[in-house]
Amino acid sequence: MRTVTDMTSVALAITDGVPLFELAGPCAIFGPLPSGHFGPWYDFTVCAPPRARVGGWFRADTPHGFDQLAAADTVIVPACHDNAHNPPGDLVDAVRAAYDRGARVASICTGAFVLAAAGLLDGRRATTHWMHAALLAERYPAIDVDPNVLYVDEGQILTSAGKAAGIDLCLHIVRTDHGTSVANAIARRLVVAPHRPGGQAQFITNPVPPSENTGLVDVLSWAITHLDQPLTVHDLARRACMSSRNLNRHFTSITGATPLQWLLTQRIHRARELLENSSDSIDHIAESVGMGSAATLRRHFNRAVGIPPDTYRRTFRTSSCADTDCGADNVPGNRTRLPDSATLRYADRAAG
Numbered sequence: 001m002r003t004v005t006d007m008t009s010v011a012l013a014i015t016d017g018v019p020l021f022e023l024a025g026p027c028a029i030f031g032p033l034p035s036g037h038f039g040p041w042y043d044f045t046v047c048a049p050p051r052a053r054v055g056g057w058f059r060a061d062t063p064h065g066f067d068q069l070a071a072a073d074t075v076i077v078p079a080c081h082d083n084a085h086n087p088p089g090d091l092v093d094a095v096r097a098a099y100d101r102g103a104r105v106a107s108i109c110t111g112a113f114v115l116a117a118a119g120l121l122d123g124r125r126a127t128t129h130w131m132h133a134a135l136l137a138e139r140y141p142a143i144d145v146d147p148n149v150l151y152v153d154e155g156q157i158l159t160s161a162g163k164a165a166g167i168d169l170c171l172h173i174v175r176t177d178h179g180t181s182v183a184n185a186i187a188r189r190l191v192v193a194p195h196r197p198g199g200q201a202q203f204i205t206n207p208v209p210p211s212e213n214t215g216l217v218d219v220l221s222w223a224i225t226h227l228d229q230p231l232t233v234h235d236l237a238r239r240a241c242m243s244s245r246n247l248n249r250h251f252t253s254i255t256g257a258t259p260l261q262w263l264l265t266q267r268i269h270r271a272r273e274l275l276e277n278s279s280d281s282i283d284h285i286a287e288s289v290g291m292g293s294a295a296t297l298r299r300h301f302n303r304a305v306g307i308p309p310d311t312y313r314r315t316f317r318t319s320s321c322a323d324t325d326c327g328a329d330n331v332p333g334n335r336t337r338l339p340d341s342a343t344l345r346y347a348d349r350a351a352g
Contacts, residue, residue: 007104007177008040011064011072013091013114014048017081020055022108025167026076029174029186038182045072049088066094074104074173077111079129079162087114096120099156106158106173108166116140120157127152129162167192179316180272216240216250223263227270227290233259263290268304271297275313282309 133147151160160169175183286297
């Protein structure tokens with residue numbers, strides 16, 4: 001049985017004419033990092049046909065063809081140049097071979113059409129850029145296409161919406177493999193949001209005017225510093241000087257989630273940080289994030305993340321925490337083996 005940290009090699013598949021933006025995120029996140037930053041990192045390979053064009057301005061200079069995809073632990077397929085045509089047959093075959101071998105396969109934007117052509121999305125929930133979701137559903141009716149989310153994690157298969165959502169998916173993969181602290185550090189280095197949950201809407205159809213957003217930003221900041229308290233929608237509304245009904249409307253317009261969903265996401269996020277970086281007991285962490293009891297934390301954490309907090313701690317605790325008493329079976333350097341079916345789910349869907 002493989003552990004998430006066994007998945008050390010990442011291959012990026014480039015097709016001729018691939019948009020530049022969809023390549024930048026995976027290259028920056030999985031590619032070589034400055035020495036000494038995060039310890040052992042991914043072995044990153046770019047695979048492409050000879051002299052493949054990138055964004056209309058560059059050409060890919062790599063000795064690796066699609067045949068190398070099957071050797072990778074994780075295969076990432078970014079957007080295709082033109083999804084109106086069938087994706088390259090050799091790429092489809094290589095992606096299918098990698099999957100059959102046990103690789104984790106992820107798509108960004110219209111890369112989902114490659115996974116669909118390989119038969120990997122049949123019977124699964126998947127997403128792509130909202131502009132192309134209808135075509136994906138029409139061409140491959142066996143797929144449960146969700147056009148409203150940033151990314152979908154189905155375990156061995158992951159799909160994301162277009163453009164910046166690809167960065168969210170890549171950070172989600174790092175968070176799955178290495179934990180929240182490392183993913184947050186990568187996000188800070190890239191100057192991007194550390195965590196946009198996969199269930200967040202791809203775009204907000206009715207943005208609130210900036211003058212109204214300012215007060216809500218203050219409320220969000222205040223709530224994050226008071227997660228140890230049993231906050232309610234009424235508490236947030238009173239802080240924002242508006243009615244609960246207006247708060248719900250503005251909150252959903254700006255964040256794509258209800259206040260309670262957002263609060264649960266923040267509590268789970270904070271719990272993950274404490275599990276990784278502290279030796280606090282589960283009971284103490286539950287109180288610190290406003291869950292009240294260890295039983296409540298375990299229930300919500302398991303639903304949101306896919307594994308119990310104790311297992312998460314043994315898997316992702318930092319080296320400094322490993323030198324202290326962080327719980328049972330606390331052996332420095334030890335990594336808990338996760339069941340193959342365990343996937344780290346996004347927290348905002350736990351409240352649904």
